Each structure stands twice: as structure tokens, then as C-alpha cells.
Amino acid sequence: MKNVILIGFMGTGKTSTGKMLASKLGCAFIDMDQKIEEEAGRRIPEIFAQQGEEHFRQLERELVERLSARRNAVISTGGGTVKNPANVAAFKKSGIIICLSASVDAVLERTKRHGTRPVLDQADQGDRRKAVESLMEERKTLYQQADFTIDTSDLSPLQVVENIVRYLKTRGVLHA
Ligand code: S3P
Numbered sequence: 001m002k003n004v005i006l007i008g009f010m011g012t013g014k015t016s017t018g019k020m021l022a023s024k025l026g027c028a029f030i031d032m033d034q035k036i037e038e039e040a041g042r043r044i045p046e047i048f049a050q051q052g053e054e055h056f057r058q059l060e061r062e063l064v065e066r067l068s069a070r071r072n073a074v075i076s077t078g079g080g081t082v083k084n085p086a087n088v089a090a091f092k093k094s095g096i097i098i099c100l101s102a103s104v105d106a107v108l109e110r111t112k113r114h115g116t117r118p119v120l121d122q123a124d125q126g127d128r129r130k131a132v133e134s135l136m137e138e139r140k141t142l143y144q145q146a147d148f149t150i151d152t153s154d155l156s157p158l159q160v161v162e163n164i165v166r167y168l169k170t171r172g173v174l175h176a
Contacts, residue, residue: 001027001072002173003095004164008143009136010079010117011110012100013152017160018076024161025174028073032063032081039063048118061087068094080119082142092145096173098164099146106153107132147171 004021006014015031022029036059037043047056060081067075068090075095081087091097102110108129111117123131143149148167152160168174 003073003075005075005091005095005097007077007082008100011107012102014076014100016157018074020157021161022074030073031076033078045118064090088145097146099143099149101149101151103153104132
């Protein structure tokens with residue numbers, strides 16, 4: 001099976017959906033943020049604080065190359081992985097890209113815990129809504145590079161998984 005790659009803004013459900021999708025498909029699940037943390041031996045906010053975003057993006061870039069060499073995996077990316085066009089190109093070659101989207105309200109609700117998402121915390125300036133809105137707008141065209149997009153705002157993870165499975169069947173990635 002081609003890889004199934006989940007992209008999308010923070011708080012759109014990439015990790016929870018990815019885990020459930022992989023178990024439904026009986027294939028490997030790789031969460032990029034988690035893998036980077038395991039390999040670096042530190043949490044993402046610490047990587048950002050100690051070595052800077054650029055270093056994190058480099059770790060992300062190297063991991064994308066490794067993951068693109070394999071198949072049969074559901075891969076959940078970080079919200080900013082698609083900022084590097086080389087990452088998108090590598091994913092396009094190795095699999096199907098699904099974008100999970102969500103409303104600003106849903107993202108705010110799902111990312112309200114501060115301290116875990118340095119990009120949002122840095123952009124925040126006391127107005128979290130504004131930070132989410134402008135970052136979403138800035139990245140909109142990047143997420144539009146996906147093969148298929150699902151708005152997860154009002155769906156349970158199971159419903160999102162069902163939508164993805166249906167789409168993968170239409171693409172012949174999975175057999176009906
Ligand atoms: C980021 C999103 C995070 C993580 C890092 C940077 C971003 O992943 O990769 O904090 O730039 O949007 P999630 O989308 O899983 O929160």
C-alpha cells in the first residue's frame with residue numbers, strides 16, 4: 001500500500017485520526033512529532049527553545065526523507081511540515097496526501113493548552129484567535145496541495161476515518 005499522509009493545521013486531529021486509521025488498515029502508524037521527540041530525546045517546545053525552529057525544521061526534513069523511502073504506513077505530519085516544498089514533493093511520490101481541516105473555533109478549543117505548540121505560543125501576543133486565523137490563512141495554499149481534504153470540525157475521529165477509507169477505495173489504494 002502507498003503511504004497515507006495526514007497533513008493539516010494544529011488541532012485538526014492528525015494524530016488521533018492517524019492512529020485509528022492505521023489500526024483499521026492494519027498497517028504501521030508513524031507520528032512525526034513523536035518520532036522527532038523520541039530521536040532528539042526532548043520535547044518539541046524544548047527543541048524550539050534550545051535549538052530554534054530552523055533546527056526543528058531540519059529534523060523534520062530528514063525524517064520526511066526516511067519515511068518517504070518506506071511504504072504501508074499512515075504518517076501524521078506536524079502542522080508546519082508542508083512549509084518545505086521538498087517535503088510535499090517527497091510525500092507526493094510515496095503516497096496519498098489527506099488534509100484534515102477545522103474551523104478556527106475547533107482549533108482554538110483543541111489547542112487551548114499553552115506550552116505544547118511553540119509556533120502558536122510565539123505568534124499569540126495575547127490574542128490566540130488572531131494568531132490561529134493569520135497562521136491558517138498564511139498556510140492555506142500549502143494545505144490545498146493535498147489529494148483530498150476533510151473538515152473535521154463536527155466529525156468524530158471514527159467518522160473522519162470512515163471518510164478517508166471511502167476515499168482510499170475510490171482511489172484504488174484500498175480494495176472495496
Ligand atoms: C507545528 C505543529 C506541531 C509541531 C510543531 C510545529 C507547526 O505539530 O510539529 O510544534 O508549525 O504548525 P501539530 O500539528 O501536531 O500540533
